[in-house]
Amino acid sequence: MAKKHDIAIIGAGNLGIAIAKGIAGAKLAKPKNMYLTRRHLEKLADLKKQKFNVLANNIEAVQNAEYVFLCVQPKQLPDVLKEINPVLDPEKHVLISTITGVEIPTIEQHLETTMPIIRAMPNTATAIQESMTCMCTKNASEDQVKEVKTFFEALGETLVIDENLMKAATVLAASGIAFFLRYIRAATQGGIQLGFHAEEAQKIAMQTARGAASLLVEGENHPETEIDKVTTPQGCTIAGLNEMEHQGLSSAVIKGLMASYEKINNITQ
Ligand SMILES: NC(=O)c1ccc[n+]([C@@H]2O[C@H](COP(=O)([O-])OP(=O)(O)OC[C@H]3O[C@@H](n4cnc5c(N)ncnc54)[C@H](OP(=O)(O)O)[C@@H]3O)[C@@H](O)[C@H]2O)c1
Known part of the structure; x- marks a missing residue:
């Protein structure tokens, strides 16, 4: 029986889809508990057939989720954060950013509230569940970090490091x-x-x-x-x-x- 996790993937492109499939494949969440967003929904038709929720509405996805993965391109991040800000709840949500080069303090500048943030740096081998994913965290509980680590372990190996080593x-x-x-x-x-x-x-x-x-x-x-x-x-x-x-x-x-x-x-x- 899969553990119940409600997960939003904001920006279900190459990486977002790999994360969704990895988590569902490892039975850490059921497709029906995962909310995948992008603007061109026709590109998610296959995932819809597999019972993932696919939608263009980021706010609805966040409202339904506990773990919110940000998988858009760096230049799209400020607008996405501005959009979901009103529905982000530090008591309910953990924000997981996979966005290359964007540091946690930069993410925080766009947020109206202090909340658990995990920054993850996977590599393209996520597509075949052989990623090396380095993670750093801020304001997240041990359990939240453990849980997110488990998600990325479905996609390969993980290592929790200090944020000052993320560029390395x-x-x-x-x-x-x-x-x-x-x-x-x-x-x-x-x-x-x-x-x-x-x-x-x-x-x-x-x-x-x-x-x-x-x-x-x-x-x-x-x-x-x-x-x-x-x-x-x-x-x-x-x-x-x-x-x-x-x-x-x-x-x-x-x-x-x-x-x-x-x-x-x-x-x-
Ligand atoms: N690919 C990797 O293995 C990898 C590894 C490490 C880090 N990363 C990081 O992960 C992020 C995503 O990479 P990627 O390769 O998956 O890029 P990608 O394929 O371009 O995916 C980005 C997705 O975001 C969607 N999107 C754009 N604006 C949106 C919005 N306002 N709301 C919802 N969805 C939106 C796009 O779809 P629409 O145009 O249809 O909206 C697109 O599917 C990047 O920041 C990258 O630096 C990727």
Whole structure:
């Protein structure tokens, strides 16, 4: 029997739909207890068939809910908050913002009342329930944080952090998807040069990346422990690895993360 949660998802686009499906799939709420809003309702026809409530009225969605997910684009946020402000009740609602780069104090500037706010930074792997979602909180009770953590655990892994680390988390986890994918593309290109067809090279690179990550996730080892297992003295792995390091692999990754972090600080200041 699913726990009863009434949930509003304001802005049911890519992320909002992934959250709705993840929560319903994990049976943390029933579709009939979830209120999904957007302006173009025809794009939610499939979800309506699955018994989710789909509506264009944000106020009605908030009035029906306890947990209110904000999943609109950053520029749409001020208008949405202005609209739902009159019906937000700190005794009833928990506000969960997934909006990239918008800090809790900025959200609070748009609110007429002090209320529980949780800011969550998922990544695009929410679509396949493999997100790394970092969260920070203000005015939320332990139970409320636990509950919201459970929602995001239906979409992958979670970590509660201080808000001052949210930009770093955005770089490492959200931009990080692109960084890891670029490695896979480079490995694919190398594989083609070594004689594989493109699809074969990509399949080998993808599964090898998955295997490498799983060795750490499941074995809880340091990367270097697993690397030591592959590097035979004077062998081909250490030759390749050292050449990559001579060319600046680790340095390039760290510098790339720093450049990304510098940029995010400039964009959101
Ligand atoms: N996608 C991800 O994996 C991901 C990861 C981390 C963070 N985020 C953040 O999550 C937010 C949403 O991202 P997304 O990729 O899901 O974008 P998206 O697909 O563009 O979704 C935004 C949705 O908001 C709806 N919307 C716009 N104005 C609205 C209003 N006034 N009332 C109700 N709904 C409204 C839009 O639909 P209509 O035009 O039909 O209204 C659209 O479906 C962004 O702020 C992004 O930074 C996304």
